[in-house]
Amino acid sequence: MxxxxxxxxxxxxxxxxxxxxxxxxxxxxxPAYAETAVMGERFAMATCNTIALNSEAVFVLDMVTGRLIGAGYSTTAGGFVHSWARNLAADFSVTTKAQYVMVTGFANLQQQGGGGAQPASGVIYIGELTSGLVNMYGFYYPQANAPLPTAELVRIGTFPWRQSSK
CATH class of the missing domain: 1.20.5 (Single alpha-helices involved in coiled-coils or other helix-helix interfaces)
Structure with missing residues (x-):
């Protein structure tokens, strides 16, 4: 038994x-993905994916000037070697009292940039209250491991989420 x-x-x-x-x-x-966004009174900061097997990029939105600036860390070079910027105040046609929010997301973009740069898998969404618009921005991630001049973020799309209060 x-x-x-x-x-x-x-x-x-x-x-x-x-x-x-x-x-x-x-x-x-x-796989677990963890992107982070935090907002202060006068600036916001968010992390965003670059391309597979690379580190993230960090973006800082200066709400006073309406400027979005980002930098990508290279694990092989051991520092921030890629940078991007965009004047959001011009994109949203606002001059003063703009109210921004920022989050990041994922997009499978296919187009190639100059010099063999690949589009990053992460995108940045910026919403602005007075214009009532949300813009989607992307960036190309170069293969070079040396510091490059600041590149401009690319506006991929826009959608109105409310009536403009201008």
Whole structure:
């Protein structure tokens, strides 16, 4: 009787292990993505994905001047070697009292930039209250590991989310 119970336990243990292996094979784990955005009274900061197997870029939105500035860290060069900028006040046609919000997201962009630069997989969404617009910005991530001149962020799309209060 004791041997029979022990055989049954081993059988169930082996069956459970096989079932667990089958589930993990057919349903692999999803990678976790963590992008961060934080907002202060006069500036906002957010991280954004660059391209696969590279580090993130950090973007700072100066709400006083309406300027968005970003820098990408190169793990091989060991520093911030790529930078991007955009004058958001001109894009939203605001001069004073602009109220911005910023978040980042993911987009699978396909076009190629000059010099073999690839479009980054991360995008930046900027919303502005008085214009009632949300703009989507992207950037190209160069393959060079040496410091390059500041490139301009590319406006990919715009949508109005409310009536302009200008």
């Amino acid at each position: 004791q041997t029979h119970l022990m055989d049954r336990r081993v059988t169930w243990l082996l069956a459970g292990m096989l079932l667990g292996m089958a589930v993990t094979y057919y349903c692999p784990a999803e």
